[in-house]
Amino acid sequence: MANKDFVVRFAGEGGGGLVTSAELLAQVTAQVGYHVQTYVTFPSQIMGGPTFAQARISTDPVLSYGDDLDVLVAFDREAYDTHQEEVREGGVVVYNSEDFQLEADGKSFGMRIDELAKSTGNARAANMVLLGAISHLVNMPENYLPEFVTKRFTRGRSGDEEIIKANIMALSLGREEAKNSGFSLGDLADPMPPRGDQIMIKGNDAIAIGAIAAGLDLFVGYPISPATTILQYMERNLIGPGKFVYQASSEIESINAIVGGGFSGRKAMTSTAGPGFSLMSEGLGLAWMAEIPVVVVDVQRGGPATGLPTKTEQSDLLAALHPAHGDVSMPIIAAGTVEECYHAAILALNWAERYQGPVILLSDHALSEQAQNIPRFELDKVVAEKRKVYQGQNGYERYAGIGVSPMPIPGGPGAYVANASEHDGVGDTTHLPNRHIDMTERRFSKLKLLEEDAVYERENIDERIAVMTWGGSKGATREAYNLMTSEGSKIAWYYTMQLNPLPPKLLEELKEKDLVLIPELNYLGQFSSILRSKGVKAESITQYDGKPFKVRDLVKAITGRVQSHDKELVQV
Amino acid sequence: MSKKNPEYDFKWCPGCGDFGVKRSIEMAVEKRNIQIEAPMENNVVVAGIGCSGNLVHLLDGAQPFGIHGLHGRTLPVAFGVKMGNPDLNVLIVSGDGDFLSIGGEHIAPQAQRNLDVTAVIMDNAVYGLTKGQSSPTTIFGEVTPSTPYGKIESALDPLDVYLSLGVNFIASGFSAKPRELAELIHQAMDYKGFSIVHVQSPCPTYKDTFEVLKGNAKKEIAPLVYDVPKDYDSTDKQKARELLGKGGIPLGVIYQNPDAQSLDQRFREVSQKVKIRDLEAQVGAFAI
Secondary structure: OOEOEEEEEEEEEOOHHHHHHHHHHHHHHHHOOOEEEEEEEOOOOOOOOEEEEEEEEEOOOOOOOOOOEEEEEEOOHHHHHHHHHHEEEEEEEEEEOOOOOOOOOOOEEEEOHHHHHHHOOOHHHHHHHHHHHHHHHOOOOOOHHHHHHHHHHOOOOOOHHHHHHHHHHHHHHHHHHHHHHOOOOOOEOOOOOOOOOEEEEEHHHHHHHHHHHOOOOEEEEOOOOOOHHHHHHHHHHOOOOOOEEEEOOOHHHHHHHHHHHHHOOOOEEEEEOHHHHHHOHHHHHHHHHHOOOEEEEEEEOEOOOOOEOOOOOOOOHHHHHOOOOOOOOOOEEEOOOHHHHHHHHHHHHHHHHHHOOEEEEEEEHHHHHOEEEEEOOOHHHOOOOOOOEOOOOOOOOOOOOOOOOOEOOOOOOOOOEEEOOOEOOOOOEOOOHHHHHHHHHHHHHHHHHHHOOOOOEEEOOOOOEEEOOOHHHHHHHHHHHHHHHHOOOOOEEEEOOEEEOOOHHHHHHHHOOOEEEEEEOOOOOHHHHHHHHOOOOEEEEEOOOOOOOOHHHHHHHHHHHHHHHHHHHHHO | OOOOOOOOOOOOOOOOHHHHHHHHHHHHHHHHHHHHOOOHHHEEEEEOOOOHHHHHHHOOOOOOEEEEOOOOOHHHHHHHHHHHOOOOEEEEEEEHHHHHHHOHHHHHHHHHHOOOOEEEEEEOOOEOOOOOEOOOOOOOOOOEOOEOOOOOOOOOOHHHHHHHHOOOEEEEEEOOOHHHHHHHHHHHHHOOOOEEEEEEOOEOOOEOOHHHHHOEOOOOEOOOEEEOOOOOOOOOHHHHHHHHHOOOEEEEEEEEOOOOOOHHHHHHHHHHHOOOOOHHHHHHOOEO
């Protein structure tokens, strides 16, 4: 039977080469209609350090980055030692024999990668030598790669032809080498191309495009891994009449600047990661208190403090819910896939406009760097909401009553003071007990507006035990769920991006369950603790090693919890 | 708040210098509005935390927009307001604690950017609202509730700091001279770039420095403040350094850079120069 799915990892010393190799492999296979997903991890340094990048190629949509390796490309000894255990039974290791030698072990073969590249006259063709070798190992039709290379390097420049020739030569050299090694992984099943136009995009770019599609006007941010590429996308593109983008001097400046921008009538956003998010706490309180629409994207990394800047974790949920002192409850949208990054950004801007206050969008390191084929965004389907703007006379009480009220914009009527202190209707500071009661209730009442478009996923809803993950663990959890239910497991599936406020009906359904299992990448079990506080019998399945879940581990953990739950029932 | 708001219970102490600053701001804004035919709602007052920040609630007459934010963050908020809508006139009201202590980190970046806002800093060399603790401009050795054995750090020289950080318009005023101060604030608002009007605004409750500043011939106290000489060239940075090195507190425009472009002008220039793909084309760049 032909292979429907394979995973290739490139490992070695850091630098762009490994990532480029994985992304090229993803590109070439996506172009002929396979589904792909890449995964990258690297140390927090500019050059060098142990890095790996991998691509998973499948005939079906790819949900996770892949538990086991079909092919490991090891550029040095350390990479081989670190990763060879993850190569599956029957998998192949291609190693750089210019760097080290291995005894024949029935699964590895060496290639003089750079030497082969140089022999083509183009020393930069090393990636192509490898792709050629891989194409033999998985028995890829011979025409895919040369066609891809021809398309990629036809750029209307005088040297195009020479570059194409060298790269095609590199492909066939690699292919020959692999063929001579005698290794093969069998045939690759024909692709089942997805319908409609596809794009290959990473989570952070999808967030940036979603925000711009929703009408973002003003972006101020500070470089921080793994959120920086959002800032960079904005710096390149958020320019034009009425638009403004700037690199701030700190996250404190970022958050206060977007509050100023929101106050002046603009759709304003910043992006950051844990340490920056902590610095934004007080400013988020200001936006909540003064009722100013802003969006803060937190691309989570390992924490606390400086933590693990280039590893993934989902440990900012509690901080996102209550980032600031005093009574606050921040609206939170958590993206679970690259595609959801786009939709989450649109929803976040819409929510901010609708309820006139701050909204947190949570993503994570793994999503930020993960390239994936997804349907092309349908920009004409975007509904971009706009806040209600006050158009009446002066002498307006901007903060009167319960619920959201039209917001005056500087330059227009209804001058008021947007006040971080407790205030009366016009925004003057007050300390009266009744005012604080009324204003506190007013601020919380607005959250109701965010339940209007509550959506969530539900399957097998009659089962007593449910699995409900959140954020970037969605893919691996879904793959585990699919595997388990296909083998007869009796579990329900629930999922939503809207973590606060939770869709009320979802909450009602969850409360009915005997057990709700929450896979999440943190130590505390943050989401399950929130659900338990709302009366759901929730338990977390946690992992906190800086890496995403493996499907196999999830299947094992979920099965174990289900079994011990069943055992308890019998004992009762 | 144009009429008396019975619910608003904040009051400046009788004799507070901030009354004079408030009057000066009202005069300057009114003059500017008439001069350029701008409505009051085109003005935004960004207030910090402290006695000075409460000015935003105490203005008489037609009301500008206001934003009374966090302690120390007037400049970042003003940055967002101004770049959100460069047509607005943005005025910061802050004090020595809010602007120079907790907010000090924000001065340098806005100076380099030359953000076109005007900051009016009310310096009383004391934390008034928290009842008399030492501030960055409190002099060395001063006994306050937070320096009971005398302050053991030297006083910050704000004008010198502004000049060193590259602020492009620096003026020095005195709350007891509201007409002159109004003129300085008006000039600062007129200036296309980052302007600071640093005002001696004494606190009669915790640190009454009126006499020290104005002097008292009977008590043989020489005045600390003096007007900058009529022939002083405020466009010469070297002259400004020399002036500040002489001691005392000169009143007037200390320095103005006649050539600097403001941030919104620079940003607009870049915007007009670069060609940005429309969003559909941006998405298209990711096509497989």
